[in-house]
Amino acid sequence: MTDVRFSRVRKAFGPVAALAGLDLEIRSGEFVSLLGPSGSGKSTTLNLLAGLLDADSGDITIGGARVNDLSPDKRDIAMVFQNYALYPHMTVFENLAFPLRARGRAFDETQIKTKVEAAAESLGVAALLARYPKELSGGQQQRIALGRAMVRDPKVFLLDEPLSNLDARLRIRMRRDIKALHDRIKSTIVYVTHDQAEALTMSTRIAVFDQGHLQQYGTPNQIYHRPANMFVANFVGEREINFVNGAIAAKDGKANFVADGLTLNLADEKRWRNLRAGKAVLGIRTEAIKATRDDTGVSAIVEQVELVGPELVVYAAVRSAQLSCRADLNADLKPGDKVRLTFDPAHFHFFEPDGGVSLAGIEA
Ligand SMILES: Nc1ncnc2c1ncn2[C@@H]1O[C@H](COP(=O)(O)OP(=O)(O)O)[C@@H](O)[C@H]1O
Ligand SMILES: [Mg+2]
Known part of the structure; x- marks a missing residue:
C-alpha cells in the first residue's frame, strides 16, 4: 500500500502562506496532477512530499507511515524536475546506473545492467545507451531523466513540470508516452503542471490549486464538466470561459x-x-x-x-x-x-x- 495522504498540511515562507491547510489523499497506483497557475503552491506540495521542505504543521503519510521526520532518501520516492540535468561526462548507461551506484546501495554489475536495460527498454531509449547527453534531443534527454528515476523502482514518482522545456509538439508526444508508461508500470505518480491540457490528458485525478488553497479534487471529467467554482471553470479549458x-x-x-x-x-x-x-x-x-x-x-x-x-x-x-x-x-x-x-x-x-x-x- 503506497497511498499518499496530506492532512491539514501548512507551509509558510515568511508572510506568504504557500500552502494553507492541505487535505489530499492519493491512492496507490493513481496518476494525480497538481494543477494551478504559477505560485499557487504546487511545487511546495511536491517538495513537502519529497522531504525537501519541512511542513509547519499537519501530517504527511506514505503507505500509512508518517514521513514528516524522514529524510528524503528514506522516503522511497524518485523526483524528476523541469531541468533534467544529466551528467554530461557520463554515457546514457552511466547516467541511468548512477542512482544504483549511489552510496548505501548494494547492486552488483549484473543487477545494474538488468535494471538499466529494463528502464531503457520501457522508455524506448535502449539504442541510446552508449551515447552522451549532448548527442541526444531534448525529448530523449527527458526520457533518460525519467529512466533515472525509474531504475530505483520507487514507491512514488514525483514530477515537477518535466515537459515545460520541450517544444509544443514534443510535449504532446511525451504526455502520451508518460501516460503509457504509467499504464504499464502502475506506480503512484504525482505530477506538477500549470498546463491544463497535460493534466486533463494524463491524470486519474486532478487537484486544482490557487493561492495555496486546494480548489477542487476530481477526475478530469469532473474538473472539466463540473467545476466547483469560477476559478476552476476559467483555469481549465483551452481558452477563457x-x-x-x-x-x-x-x-x-x-x-x-x-x-x-x-x-x-x-x-x-x-x-x-x-x-x-x-x-x-x-x-x-x-x-x-x-x-x-x-x-x-x-x-x-x-x-x-x-x-x-x-x-x-x-x-x-x-x-x-x-x-x-x-x-x-x-x-x-x-x-x-x-x-x-x-x-x-x-x-x-x-x-x-x-x-x-x-x-x-x-x-x-
Ligand atoms: N523558498 C521560498 N522562499 C520564499 N517563498 C517561496 C519559496 N518557495 C515558494 N515560495 C512562495 O510560495 C508560493 C508557492 O510557491 P510554489 O509552490 O513554488 O508555486 P508553484 O509551484 O505553484 O508555482 C509562492 O508565492 C512562492 O513565491
Ligand atoms: Mg512550481
Missing part, C-alpha cells in the same frame, strides 16, 4: 437565465429545474455557443474571427457583453456581420455572484 452576469428568473412558470439582451430557457434541462431564483453568473465555454446566419437564436454582432483549424472561433457582442463562440468554417463570418447564437444548456455552469461557488444542479 465566458462569464455572463444575470439572474435566474421564472417567466410563465418556466425557469430562465436572464441577462442584458439575453434570455435563455432552462426548463428543458433537468439539471437546472430546481435552481432558485436570484442573481447568478452563467459560465459557458466557447464550444457550447454556436454562431450561425440562421434566423433563430440570440442576436449578436461579430467583432473578431479566428481560424482554429477545423472551425472558427468568433467573438460576438450581445449588447455590452462579448462572448466567444464557435462557427462553421463555411459560415465565412467577418467583423460587423449579424449572427444568431444558440446555447447548449447541457453545458451551462451557474455560480454565486459572491465567491463564485458553483450552484450545482441536480445530477442527471
Whole structure:
C-alpha cells in the first residue's frame, strides 16, 4: 500500500502562506496532477512530499507511515524536475546506473545492467545507451531523466513540470508516452503542471490549486464538466470561459437565465429545474455557443474571427457583453456581420455572484 495522504498540511515562507491547510489523499497506483497557475503552491506540495521542505504543521503519510521526520532518501520516492540535468561526462548507461551506484546501495554489475536495460527498454531509449547527453534531443534527454528515476523502482514518482522545456509538439508526444508508461508500470505518480491540457490528458485525478488553497479534487471529467467554482471553470479549458452576469428568473412558470439582451430557457434541462431564483453568473465555454446566419437564436454582432483549424472561433457582442463562440468554417463570418447564437444548456455552469461557488444542479 503506497497511498499518499496530506492532512491539514501548512507551509509558510515568511508572510506568504504557500500552502494553507492541505487535505489530499492519493491512492496507490493513481496518476494525480497538481494543477494551478504559477505560485499557487504546487511545487511546495511536491517538495513537502519529497522531504525537501519541512511542513509547519499537519501530517504527511506514505503507505500509512508518517514521513514528516524522514529524510528524503528514506522516503522511497524518485523526483524528476523541469531541468533534467544529466551528467554530461557520463554515457546514457552511466547516467541511468548512477542512482544504483549511489552510496548505501548494494547492486552488483549484473543487477545494474538488468535494471538499466529494463528502464531503457520501457522508455524506448535502449539504442541510446552508449551515447552522451549532448548527442541526444531534448525529448530523449527527458526520457533518460525519467529512466533515472525509474531504475530505483520507487514507491512514488514525483514530477515537477518535466515537459515545460520541450517544444509544443514534443510535449504532446511525451504526455502520451508518460501516460503509457504509467499504464504499464502502475506506480503512484504525482505530477506538477500549470498546463491544463497535460493534466486533463494524463491524470486519474486532478487537484486544482490557487493561492495555496486546494480548489477542487476530481477526475478530469469532473474538473472539466463540473467545476466547483469560477476559478476552476476559467483555469481549465483551452481558452477563457465566458462569464455572463444575470439572474435566474421564472417567466410563465418556466425557469430562465436572464441577462442584458439575453434570455435563455432552462426548463428543458433537468439539471437546472430546481435552481432558485436570484442573481447568478452563467459560465459557458466557447464550444457550447454556436454562431450561425440562421434566423433563430440570440442576436449578436461579430467583432473578431479566428481560424482554429477545423472551425472558427468568433467573438460576438450581445449588447455590452462579448462572448466567444464557435462557427462553421463555411459560415465565412467577418467583423460587423449579424449572427444568431444558440446555447447548449447541457453545458451551462451557474455560480454565486459572491465567491463564485458553483450552484450545482441536480445530477442527471
Ligand atoms: N523558498 C521560498 N522562499 C520564499 N517563498 C517561496 C519559496 N518557495 C515558494 N515560495 C512562495 O510560495 C508560493 C508557492 O510557491 P510554489 O509552490 O513554488 O508555486 P508553484 O509551484 O505553484 O508555482 C509562492 O508565492 C512562492 O513565491
Ligand atoms: Mg512550481
